[in-house]
Amino acid sequence: MKVRVLYFAWLRERIGLGREEVETSAETVADLVEELRAREERYAAAFADMGAVRCALDQELVPLETSLGDAREVAFFPPMTGG
Amino acid sequence: MSNPSPSPAPQVSPRIVVTEADFDLGAEAARLEAGSDTGAVVTFTGRVRDVSGGLRRMTIEHYPGMTEKALRTIAEEAAERWPLSGVTIVHRHGALSPGDRIMMVGTASRHRDAAFAAASFLMDYLKSRAPFWKKEETADGMGWVAAREADEAALDRWRDRDAD
Numbered sequence: 001m002k003v004r005v006l007y008f009a010w011l012r013e014r015i016g017l018g019r020e021e022v023e024t025s026a027e028t029v030a031d032l033v034e035e036l037r038a039r040e041e042r043y044a045a046a047f048a049d050m051g052a053v054r055c056a057l058d059q060e061l062v063p064l065e066t067s068l069g070d071a072r073e074v075a076f077f078p079p080m081t082g083g
Numbered sequence: 084m085s086n087p088s089p090s091p092a093p094q095v096s097p098r099i100v101v102t103e104a105d106f107d108l109g110a111e112a113a114r115l116e117a118g119s120d121t122g123a124v125v126t127f128t129g130r131v132r133d134v135s136g137g138l139r140r141m142t143i144e145h146y147p148g149m150t151e152k153a154l155r156t157i158a159e160e161a162a163e164r165w166p167l168s169g170v171t172i173v174h175r176h177g178a179l180s181p182g183d184r185i186m187m188v189g190t191a192s193r194h195r196d197a198a199f200a201a202a203s204f205l206m207d208y209l210k211s212r213a214p215f216w217k218k219e220e221t222a223d224g225m226g227w228v229a230a231r232e233a234d235e236a237a238l239d240r241w242r243d244r245d246a247d
Contacts, residue, residue, distance in 0.1 A: 009144055009216035010227050059149035061212070075146060075214075079230030082143075082174060082215030083129055083186060083206060 001025075003032075003068065007046070008077035011053065014046035029055050030064040032074060052078055097158030097170045101150050103177040105184060115169040115191040123195040124169075125202045127188050133181040137221040143176040143185065146214035150174070157208045161190070164204065165197040172205060174215065207237040 006019045026032035033050065036043045047053060055064055056075040068074070098114070100106065108128060115124045131141045158170045169191035179185060188205040192198040217228040 006146070008146060008214070009218070012144075056146070056149055056214070059146070059152055061153075075149070077146070077214065078216060078227065079235075080211055080214055081217045081228045081230050082145075082213045083210035083234075 001068075001070075003071060004073045005032075005036075006073065006075040008075065010078055011046050011076050015042050024068075026068055028064070028068060029057065029062065029066050029074060032068065033064065033076075047076075054079055095162045095167050095170055097155055097162065097172065099151055099154045099158060100171075100173040101145065101147075101154070102173065102175055105175070106173045106187065108184070108187060111171055111173060111187060111189055115171060115189045118168045118191070120193055121168045121191045122193045123198040124189065124191045125195070125198040126190075127202050127206060129185045129187070129206075131179050131181050131183045131185055135221060137223070138181050138219055139222070140220040141179045141181075141183075141185075142218045142220070143179065144216045144218065145174075145176045149214050153213045154209065157205060157212060160208070161201045161204050165190075165192060165201040167192050167197065167201055170201065170205070172209065174209070174213070176215065204241055207234075207241065210234045211238065 002021055002023050004019060005022045007015050007017065012018050024032055024035055026035055033047050037047050050064065054077055055062055057066060057071045058073050108126065112124055112126050154172045154174065158172055161167065162170055167190055171189040174186040175184065188202050190198045190201040211230065211234045219226055219228060
């Protein structure tokens with residue numbers, strides 16, 4: 001299936017783009033991360049420390065083990081620093 | 084989607100503003116004063132702080148779409164926990180300078196206890212649950228502001244309250 005993947009803050013900078021369409025067979029967000037990591041070094045670098053990565057599925061914060069289901073949008077970003 | 088909600092919908096409709104432009108603090112406070120039984124209005128304003136003395140610029144990135152949803156969810160949660168007659172969250176993004184306003188929260192209620200507590204709750208939650216990221220430019224270069232463990236820990240006091 002095809003999902004829109006978004007990157008923010010230093011993840012966006014390390015990967016070098018803010019969004020892309022990804023064809024994936026991943027079952028969970030963590031599986032998708034594994035697929036992305038295997039693509040190129042810049043992805044492996046961005047996802048090196050998953051303790052520093054948060055994820056949203058269709059704009060809702062979720063744990064990495066969450067099933068992708070029929071989500072259309074997956075976002076990766078560092079812990080938020082608003083306020 | 085029509086998921087049944089475990090609690091009744093809050094009476095108050097939160098005012099959520101995500102903007103690049105500066106905002107009018109006085110106008111936002113005045114808006115919360117509507118209603119003759121509103122005895123208390125609390126506002127908190129966050130500003131760009133130059134801790135090191137070398138801050139040139141702060142840039143705030145956000146996640147359009149999710150940002151507004153997350154802020155609305157946080158505001159609605161506050162309105163379910165406290166008897167509020169008004170709740171406002173304004174948050175800027177883009178390039179800011181030291182001293183610039185970043186954001187504000189405002190709450191209105193009959194009594195000050197609810198207004199203060201709700202404003203504090205809004206601040207704690209939006210610091211680590213709303214998709215904003217701060218980047219600072221100093222004489223030494225650019226760097227993303229790291230999340231503080233204390234900000235995440237601050238949420239515990241509201242969770243503990245649930246268990247009471």
